[in-house]
Amino acid sequence: MDAEEFRRQGHALVDWIATYxxxxxxxxxxxxxxxxxxxAQLPPSPxxxxxxxxxxxxxxxxxxxxxxxxxxxxxxxxYFPCNSSYPAILGELAAAGLGVNGMLWATxxxxxxxxxxxxxxxxxxxxxxxxxRSTGAGGGVIQxxxxxxxxxxxxxxRERATEGRSNRSGTSGRLVAYTTGQAHSSIEKGLRxxxxxxxxxxxxxxxxxxxxxxxxxxxxxxxxREAGLVPFFVAATAGTTSSLAFDPVPAIADVCRTERLWLxxxxxxxxxxxxxxxxxxxxxxxxxxxxYCTNPHKWMGINFDCDLFYVADRAxxxxxxxxxxxxxxxxxxxxxxxxxxxxxxxxxxxxxxALKVWFTLRADGPEPARAMIRRHVDLATExxxxxADDARFELAAPPALNLVCLRHVDGDGATDALVAAxxxxxxxxxxxxxxxxxxxxxxxxxxxxxxxxxxxxxxxxLQQLS
Amino acid sequence: MDAEEFRRQGHALVDWIATYxxxxxxxxxxxxxxxxxxxAQLPPSPxxxxxxxxxxxxxxxxxxxxxxxxxxxxxxxxYFPCNSSYPAILGELAAAGLGVNGMLWATxxxxxxxxxxxxxxxxxxxxxxxxxRSTGAGGGVIQxxxxxxxxxxxxxxRERATEGRSNRSGTSGRLVAYTTGQAHSSIEKGLRxxxxxxxxxxxxxxxxxxxxxxxxxxxxxxxxREAGLVPFFVAATAGTTSSLAFDPVPAIADVCRTERLWLxxxxxxxxxxxxxxxxxxxxxxxxxxxxYCTNPHKWMGINFDCDLFYVADRAxxxxxxxxxxxxxxxxxxxxxxxxxxxxxxxxxxxxxxALKVWFTLRADGPEPARAMIRRHVDLATExxxxxADDARFELAAPPALNLVCLRHVDGDGATDALVAAxxxxxxxxxxxxxxxxxxxxxxxxxxxxxxxxxxxxxxxxLQQLS
Numbered sequence: 001m002d003a004e005e006f007r008r009q010g011h012a013l014v015d016w017i018a019t020y021x022x023x024x025x026x027x028x029x030x031x032x033x034x035x036x037x038x039x040a041q042l043p044p045s046p047x048x049x050x051x052x053x054x055x056x057x058x059x060x061x062x063x064x065x066x067x068x069x070x071x072x073x074x075x076x077x078x079y080f081p082c083n084s085s086y087p088a089i090l091g092e093l094a095a096a097g098l099g100v101n102g103m104l105w106a107t108x109x110x111x112x113x114x115x116x117x118x119x120x121x122x123x124x125x126x127x128x129x130x131x132x133r134s135t136g137a138g139g140g141v142i143q144x145x146x147x148x149x150x151x152x153x154x155x156x157x158r159e160r161a162t163e164g165r166s167n168r169s170g171t172s173g174r175l176v177a178y179t180t181g182q183a184h185s186s187i188e189k190g191l192r193x194x195x196x197x198x199x200x201x202x203x204x205x206x207x208x209x210x211x212x213x214x215x216x217x218x219x220x221x222x223x224x225r226e227a228g229l230v231p232f233f234v235a236a237t238a239g240t241t242s243s244l245a246f247d248p249v250p251a252i253a254d255v256c257r258t259e260r261l262w263l264x265x266x267x268x269x270x271x272x273x274x275x276x277x278x279x280x281x282x283x284x285x286x287x288x289x290x291x292y293c294t295n296p297h298k299w300m301g302i303n304f305d306c307d308l309f310y311v312a313d314r315a316x317x318x319x320x321x322x323x324x325x326x327x328x329x330x331x332x333x334x335x336x337x338x339x340x341x342x343x344x345x346x347x348x349x350x351x352x353x354a355l356k357v358w359f360t361l362r363a364d365g366p367e368p369a370r371a372m373i374r375r376h377v378d379l380a381t382e383x384x385x386x387x388a389d390d391a392r393f394e395l396a397a398p399p400a401l402n403l404v405c406l407r408h409v410d411g412d413g414a415t416d417a418l419v420a421a422x423x424x425x426x427x428x429x430x431x432x433x434x435x436x437x438x439x440x441x442x443x444x445x446x447x448x449x450x451x452x453x454x455x456x457x458x459x460x461x462l463q464q465l466s
Numbered sequence: 467m468d469a470e471e472f473r474r475q476g477h478a479l480v481d482w483i484a485t486y487x488x489x490x491x492x493x494x495x496x497x498x499x500x501x502x503x504x505x506a507q508l509p510p511s512p513x514x515x516x517x518x519x520x521x522x523x524x525x526x527x528x529x530x531x532x533x534x535x536x537x538x539x540x541x542x543x544x545y546f547p548c549n550s551s552y553p554a555i556l557g558e559l560a561a562a563g564l565g566v567n568g569m570l571w572a573t574x575x576x577x578x579x580x581x582x583x584x585x586x587x588x589x590x591x592x593x594x595x596x597x598x599r600s601t602g603a604g605g606g607v608i609q610x611x612x613x614x615x616x617x618x619x620x621x622x623x624r625e626r627a628t629e630g631r632s633n634r635s636g637t638s639g640r641l642v643a644y645t646t647g648q649a650h651s652s653i654e655k656g657l658r659x660x661x662x663x664x665x666x667x668x669x670x671x672x673x674x675x676x677x678x679x680x681x682x683x684x685x686x687x688x689x690x691r692e693a694g695l696v697p698f699f700v701a702a703t704a705g706t707t708s709s710l711a712f713d714p715v716p717a718i719a720d721v722c723r724t725e726r727l728w729l730x731x732x733x734x735x736x737x738x739x740x741x742x743x744x745x746x747x748x749x750x751x752x753x754x755x756x757x758y759c760t761n762p763h764k765w766m767g768i769n770f771d772c773d774l775f776y777v778a779d780r781a782x783x784x785x786x787x788x789x790x791x792x793x794x795x796x797x798x799x800x801x802x803x804x805x806x807x808x809x810x811x812x813x814x815x816x817x818x819x820a821l822k823v824w825f826t827l828r829a830d831g832p833e834p835a836r837a838m839i840r841r842h843v844d845l846a847t848e849x850x851x852x853x854a855d856d857a858r859f860e861l862a863a864p865p866a867l868n869l870v871c872l873r874h875v876d877g878d879g880a881t882d883a884l885v886a887a888x889x890x891x892x893x894x895x896x897x898x899x900x901x902x903x904x905x906x907x908x909x910x911x912x913x914x915x916x917x918x919x920x921x922x923x924x925x926x927x928l929q930q931l932s
Contacts (some may be wrong), residue, residue: 001829003484006552009829010484013556014476017563018469031575035803038579046587050831053553056824060560064821067576072565079573079793082815084565086472087519090479092562094526096769097483099538099550107545109497110533113504121512144610145813155659171661173636185791186814192786193621193812195637195661241793297815303562304815320658325651326900327545327707327908331886337501346659346812347611348652349548349763349770355530358522363467363475365516420797434792442793 001053009053016057017089020065021072025449028426029076030069038067074449075428075458080241080269081446085301087363091356092303102350105338106330112339115142115354122308122357125366126274126294129287132310134339140310141344142353146268147186149293149309152317152345154190154233156291157262159320161232167320171195176224178202179235180212182245184266187235200229209398210245210435212236218255233262236289238282239270242433242442243397243405246270249285257288265289268307269446272299273401275370279377282401290316299376299402300369301448302360306353309344318343376402376445379455383443386459392466396440404443405435408466415439421465428458467519475519482523483555486531487538491915494892495542496535504533540915541894541924546707546735547912551767553829557822558769568816571804572796578805581608581820588774588823591832592740592760595753598776600805606776607810608819612734613652615759615775618783618811620656620699622757623728625786627698633786637661642690644668645701646678648711650732653701666695675864676711676901678702684721699728702755704748705736708899708908709863709871712736715751723754731755734773735912738765739867741836745843748867756782765842765868766835767914768826772819775810784809842868842911845921849909852925858932862906870909871901874932881905887931894924 001009041063071082102111119140123132132138143149154177158166161175175196179187181203191201202224205216221231234256236247249265256263265286271294273279286292293309296302311317322343324333332338342348384399387406396405408414419432419441431442441462445455467475507529537548568577585606589598598604609615620643624632627641641662645653647669657667668690671682687697700722702713715731722729731752737760739745752758759775762768777783788809790799798804808814850865853872862871874880885898885907897908907928911921 001552003488003552006555007481007484009552010480010556010559011477013559013563014480015473017560018473018476020563022469030572033575035571035575035798036579038576039583042580042583044583044586046591046827047831049833051828053556053825053829056553056828064576064580065564067574067579068564068566069572069574071567071573079567082565082567084562086467086469086475087522089472089559089562089565090476090519093476093479093555093559094483096550096555096558097479097486098531098534099548099555099769100534101537101545101548101770105501106496106535108533108535108537109499109501110504110530113502113533114508114530117505117508117510120510125512145815147813147815151659151812158661166661166663167658168663169665170639170641170663171637172639175636185789185794189787189789189812192633192789193617193660195624195632197632197634197636199635241791303565304567305817321655323651323655323658325707327897328651329898332501346617346655347613349611349613351771359519361512362517362522363519365513367515431793432795 012057024070024073027070027073029073029429030423030426031067032426033067038063069429072447074447074451074454076447077443077445077458078429078431080298080444082297082304083299083301083446083448084303085360085364085448087359088301088303088356091359095352095355098352100352102352103342103348104328104330104333104340106332111352111354112341114358115341116339118354118357119308119310121361126271127280128283128292128310131312132292137314138310138312139314140308141341143307143309143345144305146184146266146293146295146307147189148346149307150186150235150264150266151190151193152309152321153264153291154194155320156311156317157233158194160262160316161230164319174230176200176202176229176231177233177235178204178217178220178231180204180206180247182206182210182240182242183235183237184241210240210243212247212252214248214251214255217252221255221259231259231261233264235264235266238265238267239400243435244270244400244403245397246282253285253288262290263288265292267292267294269295269298270401272296273373275366276373296357299373299446302356306356321345372448376450379445379452380404383455383459390463396435396438402445405440407438407440412439415441418462418465422461425461427461478523490536490539493536493539495539495895496889496892497533498892499533504529535895538913540913540917540920542913543909543911543924544895544897546764546910548763548770549765549767549912549914550769551826551830551914553825554767554769554822557825561818561821564818566818568818569808569814570794570796570799570806572798577818577820578807580824581807582805584820584823585774585776587827592737593746594749594758594776597778598758603780604776604778605780606774607807609773609775609811610771612650612732612759612761612773613655614812615773616652616701616730616732617656617659618775618787619728619730619757620660621786622777622783623699624660626728626782627696630785640696642666642668642695642697643699643701644670644683644686644697646670646672646713648672648676648706648708649701649703650707650734676706676709678713678718680714680717680721683718687721687725697725697727699730701730701732704731704733709901710736710866710869711863712748712866719751719754728756729754730757733758733760735761735764736867738762739839741832742839745867762823765839765912768822772822787811838914842916845911845918846870849921849925856929862901862904868911871906873904873906878905881907884928884931888927891927893927
């Protein structure tokens with residue numbers, strides 16, 4: 001493909017995407033393909049010669065799209081949203097077209113500096129504490145996912161707790177971390193990756209709202225110290241995956257300060273709600289956190305992958321992750337005058353993710369995201385009222401922001417059957433979870449194009465199937 | 467931005483990218499901005515309202531582009547290439563436009579199945595061993611970077627060596643890994659992340675070609691066993707970063723088989739050379755490896771990020787990385803009928819990276835990449851001859867494929883000054899490294915648009931500055 005053909009096909013693909021998104025509502029939300037069915041429609045071996053790009057686009061329609069679960073569909077109520085907006089799509093296109101690798105400041109200063117600025121812009125928009133601002137001792141970085149941010153937080157905490165011994169001689173096995181059974185699986189995964197292990201993660205008891213009990217945390221820490229172990233890390237969640245429970249971060253932070261534990265706050269979806277002043281309670285206590293993450297790719301229309309990860313003390317993070325072979329040395333880096341983001345993450349290379357943040361914040365401004373969040377929260381409030389009014393259902397957790405968890409009063413069998421039937425219909429998509437040992441159906445309202453009528457239709461579907 | 471505006475601005479941005487790439491040769495390769503200069507040209511705070519997209523594009527030209535190091539520039543000879551092609555850019559655009567998250571098979575079957583198929587296609591094109599094919603006990607996955615692939619290899623090896631104990635109770639500190647001082651920094655970084663630590667990495671002696679000495683490996687393993695340690699992992703490099711040295715993988719594999727060590731082969735750039743039958747020697751011994759990675763984003767024109775990571779026994783990888791909370795359970799996953807790629811990587815979420823591989827292999831076919839690789843290798847062979855003919859220079863390592871390492875005969879001061887002056891000129895970009903304790907200048911020829919005239923000009927520049 002040459003430049004002229006790129007222009008032609010690029011225009012065609014932009015139009016194809018616009019049409020895909022325009023007509024998405026008419027498709028089933030999730031694919032009904034059987035395992036292996038997509039692959040079976042494609043040649044088992046690569047082509048020996050070039051094919052017309054029109055054929056590729058045709059196969060996109062014929063084979064790929066029917067095999068997708070449409071995360072941008074207005075009736076997607078599953079997992080968390082992973083919504084995108086037009087300027088963010090263009091930001092990804094620009095990043096791909098420029099094809100620069102921002103591993104060091106010197107390998108593209110603008111990629112690093114725009115990323116730092118976007119972290120500071122987002123800090124202002126979310127009213128995050130100044131200690132995370134890049135102009136002080138802390139700073140932000142764009143990671144791919146909250147899982148990666150969590151792992152980096154664990155590594156920085158481990159570095160601080162062991163004064164660098166872990167990086168030199170390995171992890172001792174005496175380190176202990178704390179979270180709740182409601183926290184995201186990435187916390188346990190990160191501890192496994194870091195060589196700390198699942199057995200050294202304490203699942204602190206939760207209250208009847210699925211939020212961590214600070215007294216139980218303090219007791220668990222005391223018991224571990226008594227046993228000669230080394231408590232080092234607490235992951236609090238501002239909006240859990242299953243039920244959007246909010247751990248009481250201020251009280252947890254008090255325990256962490258007393259016990260000198262690293263406090264990481266995972267606000268992957270809910271942190272974005274702080275774009276709206278009335279929702280800034282989601283960040284209560286974050287001012288005392290050592291690290292924090294939230295995902296514009298979840299609820300702000302900035303394409304996956306885009307996780308904002310902030311630390312109050314970047315020195316700990318850099319000590320954990322910095323390695324400097326000769327071929328990566330640069331004058332600016334040696335002088336300490338710049339940020340080299342390779343030291344803020346596990347991978348070396350990095351895409352120019354800041355472009356999609358910049359494009360979105362400038363081309364749309366922050367208001368459309370705020371309006372969307374408010375619409376979602378209003379709709380969820382309505383849904384919670386509908387659930388309360390229907391004797392067949394009950395709330396499985398206190399509703400929060402844009403999430404409602406319900407169950408069928410006839411028990412797990414009925415709830416599981418409802419999730420399965422609703423999802424098989426193709427008319428909407430929900431996620432099943434387990435709360436208090438019982439099945440629940442989550443309705444997470446987060447699509448950029450999700451309007452009241454989609455939520456109403458989803459509710460009617462659930463009623464009809466019950 | 468609405469759909470209509472997206473179409474209009476999308477066309478404009480496609481044209482902007484085509485023009486950027488067309489005119490790239492006229493720009494200096496690397497930016498001359500001072501630290502902070504890019505940021506200073508942008509507002510310190512986010513806009514309160516939407517701005518015309520034309521203004522964003524104008525700032526891309528005014529602020530961002532002058533702050534870039536142009537990795538797609540034909541006179542970029544630094545690091546490794548990170549080259550891209552037009553269909554790959556469109557693949558990224560399509561992935562962003564679809565906005566699906568392929569964390570599970572069920573969350574978009576086509577994303578998973580196309581990725582598996584692309585790994586199998588690439589396996590055929592690179593003539594990799596059948597044990598890495600997804601239809602057997604092994605399989606491939608697209609990671610973001612070789613660093614992430616290496617970490618996953620370490621975790622799978624650790625899982626096998628400790629029979630799962632590490633994931634449960636942490637890393638013992640008795641595990642020992644082996645590579646050479648020429649291997650990529652990501653191996654040491656991965657061992658640190660995994661809680662094994664730098665002290666438990668042995669840098670095995672190399673021969674006069676900077677390749678690992680298998681006898682030294684065997685001796686190091688024996689000494690560690692004698693000391694009561696647990697050797698578990700060997701990272702061999704097929705094409706080191708500094709000098710493109712090739713560790714003797716067949717002999718290393720013999721040691722690994724005897725000693726029951728996991729063998730990972732890092733062929734991040736050079737593995738792609740196997741697209742050409744005459745270069746398939748780069749994969750000697752890989753048939754005995756437990757895991758292997760190579761990066762189409764380095765030398766095949768498939769945009770960063772795209773690392774192919776293959777394992778012979780996917781069970782070890784899955785055991786290391788699988789965690790299954792209720793909200794991620796699916797019928798297809800529970801039945802074991804599908805691949806859930808979340809278990810093949812550290813992050814949970816994942817972009818639809820397979821699209822750019824598919825677009826490139828179909829729209830261009832494999833021949834343009836083969837022709838490009840042959841051109842680069844021919845040019846590097848010429849450069850090596852020019853170095854040999856100029857009394858001011860000497861080769862710092864045996865030339866291999868597309869890399870030539872040279873030094874000035876007047877010593878490190880002269881070599882360092884040459885690198886600095888050449889890079890400051892903006893006419894070309896090189897990387898300095900250290901080989902045998904002495905400075906060297908690397909000329910890595912890997913640009914998609916790099917022709918003989920660019921290499922000649924670069925050589926003349928080096929001569930003029932010497």
